[in-house]
Amino acid sequence: MASSAALTRLSEWPRLKLANLPTPIRPLARLAEALGSPALDLLVKLDSETGFGLGGNKVRKLEFELAPDRLEGITCLITAGGPQSNHCRVTAAAAARLGLRCALIVNGPEPEAPTGNALLHRLFGAVIVTVPERQDRSTQLQSTAVDIELEGGHPLVIPIGASTGLGSLGYAAASIELFKQLTNQKPPPERTVVFVASSSCGTLAGLLLGISLLKLNHVLLVGVSADMSAAEIEERSKQIACEGADLLGWDGPLLTDSIKAIDDQVGDGYGLSTTASDEALRMFALHEGLVLDPTYTAKAAAGLISWVRTGMVSDLDRVVFLHTGGHPGLFT
Structure with a gap:
């Protein structure tokens, strides 16, 4: 071509x-x-x-990852990132706009008083699933998707960074x-x-x-x-x-x-x-x-x-x- x-x-x-x-x-x-x-x-x-x-x-990348044909029948967006992930922030905001659930796999402990992006993740209504280390995120990403499917939901997994x-x-x-x-x-x-x-x-x-x-x-x-x-x-x-x-x-x-x-x-x-x-x-x-x-x-x-x-x-x-x-x- x-x-x-x-x-x-x-x-x-x-x-x-x-x-x-x-x-x-x-x-x-x-x-x-x-x-x-x-x-x-x-x-x-x-x-x-x-x-x-x-x-x-991250907004430009998610425009393609969340194209209308990819969202047909989807009930939940799932992605992963660090405690202050920009990608997680925009994914959670997109889920809120679309009326979908959102689950974020985040490495590190749950903060006592979330600030910055961690606060916005929660403000946009995302469910936060924490894992100990960065290398644990990918496995938990797939595990959370399976759990949502078992509950009758239909998740769309967006790789880290939409990269x-x-x-x-x-x-x-x-x-x-x-x-x-x-x-x-x-x-x-x-x-x-x-x-x-x-x-x-x-x-x-x-x-x-x-x-x-x-x-x-x-x-x-x-x-x-x-x-x-x-x-x-x-x-x-x-x-x-x-x-x-x-x-x-x-x-x-x-x-x-x-x-x-x-x-x-x-x-x-x-x-x-x-x-x-x-x-x-x-x-x-x-x-x-x-x-x-x-x-x-x-x-x-x-x-x-x-x-x-x-x-x-x-x-x-x-x-x-x-x-x-x-x-x-x-x-x-």
Whole structure:
């Protein structure tokens, strides 16, 4: 199938309309100046403003995972994540809008006084099933689905992060949206560098699929890891992108040389802030009025700042920070 046919199929793919699209894009001139690069073409794509359930990148992916044909006969949505999972938040909000039950498999003890996303999970009416460790979630996910079926219900299991081939189509579409917006702004630079937080890899995979369908050889996608090694991020992202391409019936080449994962901002581990991520969080707030979260976007922003300061990007580049949301994580 030609890429044009795959793009048409993507645009016509059934989805549940949740997000406010297109999300805005705007320059970060004051931040560029604060970083000592006033001539740098630095912008932000605000997927923090997708809107539904307090927004973020998970909304785009769930639009595809929760397409109307997949919801026929479904009585309960089940997914899993961490205690402050953004994906769990948006899944629970979607269940509330659809009038469905929601069960969330969450690792860690039940909090005495839930805050941030943990509070929102409960506010949206989700039933919380706790497990001791992250590696226990997948088994409990399937076990809970079986229990619901035995009770006469019909669950839809959504994998962690909605990071599947199907979910990645949300960010293939977002990639097309982004580069349409950029085309309307300025003549194309020598290179466009997009920074995005990466963990379950569905967002990065969708961006890769999108630029591949558009045949954009001048783009570099930088996935800044929140937990996994760079090699794991790249491998998983390419795998999910291939799954998305298969769904579209597209067998063209993925631009795998256009993806680079970095893991130098992970620090002591997932959800643990670093000196660099704390600085990034403050700089985005102070110079641009933008709120980041400590787990994902602050570390992605720290990666961007490091590249600017070390000359990994230059005034010949256009640099885009894809803000994937996660604001509730700041209030924990």
